[in-house]
Amino acid sequence: MNSVDRRLFMKLAAAAGGTLLVSPNFAFAGEVDNLSIAWTTDTASWDPNQRLSPDPQTILKMVFDQPIDMTSDLKLTPGLLTEWTLADDAMSMHVTLRDDVTFSDGSKLTTEDFRYTFFERVNQGEELDIAVGFGTVSDIEILSPTEAVMQFSKPSPIVAQWLSFSASYVVSKAYAEKVGPEKMKTSPMGTGPYVLTEYQRDSRIVLTRRDDYWGDLPSAKQITIEIIPDPTARLAALESGTVDIATELSIRDVKRLEQGGTLNAVTNPIARIIYVTIRADGVFADRNVRLAAHHAVDKDLLSKAFFGGDAVTINQPTIPGMPSFLPDFHFDYDVAKAQELLAASGFGPDNPVTLDFATTNGQFPGDYDIARAVVTMWEKVGIKANLTVITESQWYELNASGKLPPASLFVWENGTGDPELFAGNMFDADLPFATYRTDEVTAMIKPLLKEPDYDTRIKGYEEFNQYLIEEGAMIPLLQAIQTIGYRNGIEIKPWANGLIRPEAITIS
Amino acid sequence: MFIAILRVIVRRLLAIVPVFAVVTVLVFGALRILPVDPAQMSLPPSATIEQVEAKREAMGLNRPIWTQYSMWAQAAITGDLGESAQYRTSTAAVVLDRLPATIELVICALIFAVCVGMTGGLLIFAVRGTALESVGLVVTSAVMALPDFLLALLFILLLGVLIPIFPVNGRLDPGMQVPSYTGFLLIDAVLTGDFRVIVSAFEHIALPVMALGLAFSPTIVRVLHASLINTYQQSYIQQARLRGLSDREILFGQALKNAIVPVVILVGTQFGGLFGGTLLVEMIFSFPGLGNLMVKAMQTADLSVIMAISLIYCATTLIFNSIADALAYLLNPRLRNG
């Protein structure tokens, strides 16, 4: 009996040792076999160049890599590119690609793939959102497998920011041409740290780590993303331990988690602003009405009521800490001033100015509540807003056909932090986002879009931001916050662009 | 005999083909009147006016509506239902992906409703003439005043939030995996043989099924109850009683067989309503079926998906109505001979 036991013990010890030898990472602290994340929405498409919308980017970035990466506070840092140099006239950019990157099918990443992604694909007429940022690329000249020069049809000072932004992921030319555009939407193949191993639409995504990844290996060998649209269900999944991390929880629940102690939560201010768009025509052709609408909104109260006071109030089309932000610029909440302005135009609480106000419902946390609160704040000074609920896609369509209501609650994501992707794109009349279209705005914005000198450009945007607010061209409300809840034993470093990065998750 | 039954059913089913054709025309026409532009919807927001115009041309949106309809109909017959604007992929694939979940839900709900309804009807009938009968009927009325979507919310509140017994979202616990053999999750879960997975799958479907089924059951209770009362007035029941058969033997041996006919017909004619009820219940429970897809499609004006799902709803209603019709004809000797 005894000897058998001892023999068994020896065998077990040998087996355990063997395992340790085969897989050196086994049982090492800082590694975890599987990490589950409760996420809000599916990717919709696995073609990484197809959609600019912010939600899928976290998932896409696990499978694909971007030419230029970002630090957690949105500074550019080398990604697939080790070097990028913009010409002084911003008409071309020299780039150098890493030489040690392979796709998950084993093929090597070269400048052919870079050229294919940012030039050939865009020009092939495929329906890709990436065209917004790279429509100006007139050619990408290949110098060697690791060196290329991007040529632009007009000055493109922020192409480097675009290379680090949503939808800018390098795809394999050989693979894309082999499988065709349809298959690209369902079967992703990239250079990223993970490969897709299981996918159930709108339900689950399983990603397995590639151990031949060129960069630092993230701590999770496998990441399971559970698509759970309902915030209360995401919370339930976290509390029951079925997921390790849950995003976009309600602010009240986050407060509760922070007090409870068994789970952790962070509120992370991200590069996303909530604001009210204004049209330059109709009732808002009157500058008094535009400014009154801005003075009437108590942003602190909005933050307190809907974000527990955690959301930063903003008075300009950018967020604190980003280039072109003016720290000393203020715009007051002042009901008396608003009434005075309206009175000057012949309106008042008894004779209100009437307008339509569009909002989304459920597009981002608190949207519908914020819109209804703004309606009431306006009502007090003499602006009668009829609230209509639309979807994000309807917003684009209404705006394209010129039928967007005078005011609408909207959210603007700018993962680069650069002012061109804030005020620049918000007010560029050539883009589908512009609602306040005047000749004066166009005259101010056009030179900025082409300005190659960084400091001049930022200075220009500082003036432009101030002009926009003083003219009442928009009503900035709040900087959005991302909420993340996670179990004990994990640490997460939040990224200001709202991405959850596997390498930013550490296991203790 | 079997051939004759089949012939009756096939004839009824053939009769719905023209009705269905008219329905497709109506839905198609209605969706084209909607103030949305399918071309704009299927392009990225950055699309220029020329690109939208080119897309309109490619989609045939500039041609007369009947040409568009015949283009759609020809493609539909080959199984091509167009491209979903929100998923930017084949509508048929998106819809078929979701269909099994809804079928599972509606069948489970039907079984639940019939069980509850039959039990309720028999119980109330068993206590006929006493005060308990009135109590039973009042309870039935009360449940009747709770449509499926209110029951769904009530169950979430009671069994999901206050006494958290059942999960209120999705189809499986996060982290569980079920390989897809049949596409029907409950069957696939059973096939895995993993007890935890099976329990999780049934726990998740419990509340939606209860909400949908319980809302449907009072109608069954009432019809069965009324039909039993009616049957007991027939002479053969009196005769059976005179022959000394026990109450139980009369009820289950004789009466129920006849009294069940109106219930079968009711289920057939009301099946469409039950199927339509999945829309809200699925939405409330984030149950990934057709209804959820439909609500999402309506919010994003995804026309080809709305069209496809509407037609599935209509076809199901029509098919079950005509089967009920055929059954009524076959089960009711008076109708058949007269």
Place this chain on the structure above:
Amino acid sequence: MMGKMYRLPDPGLLIGGSVALLVLVCGIFAPWIAPYHPNDQELLFILAPPVWADGGSMAHPLGTDSLGRDTLSRLIYGARTAVTVAAAASFGAMLLGAFFAHLAGYFGGWVDWIISRTVEIWLSFPPVVLSMLLITGLGIGIDKVILAIVLVDWTRFCRVLRSEVQVARGQDYVAFARLIGFSHFRVIIREIFPATLPMLITLLSLQMGISVVVEAILSFVAMGVPSDVPAWGQMIADARIDMYYAPWGLALPIFAIFLTVLSFNLFGDGLRRTLDPRHTAQRSA
């Protein structure tokens, strides 16, 4: 009022009628009964619990919602929306349905064929799906909701009344009226319509309950009334997000809808028992 003409008032009629009356009174006199304006927000006082829960106060007896609006006042004003929609939509559906039912049942032949086929096509849409499709096309608003319900539910009246009309059409007194040369119009209005009236009233009462539910459903999915009109369905939709934190906000409007629908159903059933001679005969047999 109806009950007095008959021997014994049915209990369902009595109870259902009085609750329905209560809801109606709430709706009509909402501005006088409600302690607050339903859209008044107190953003610093959101999701207050009802008075019987910890931290509740008499200032808001049923608590407040996610925008700090008084739940009791919103329930009372919600009754106004519900009653308006229920009455108008049911009446509209009844008129449209009864009109076609009388045409089809009285004239028969191809008129009947066309109307019956139309009803058949209509009925192939599940009602919820059809009303949501209609709202997608019509847009939101109380009037649109009413119109959608009328367009969906007229078939309910048409189908049932058509056979009633057919029965009445076969009666001797109708044939006699035709013989002595009364016009079709006069025969329908004077001879047939009174015969279908009991069924019509019963259906109307049941339809009121259905309309309340449909309005709630449409408001719930934000396809109903505009956001500044208080509605029970909307209250449910608003309260859902915070149901873990404030379950009463969800429970109260559900209860309001339940009570209203139940009262209309009881009233309708009571009416059927009281008014329908065949039904009475059947019961006593």
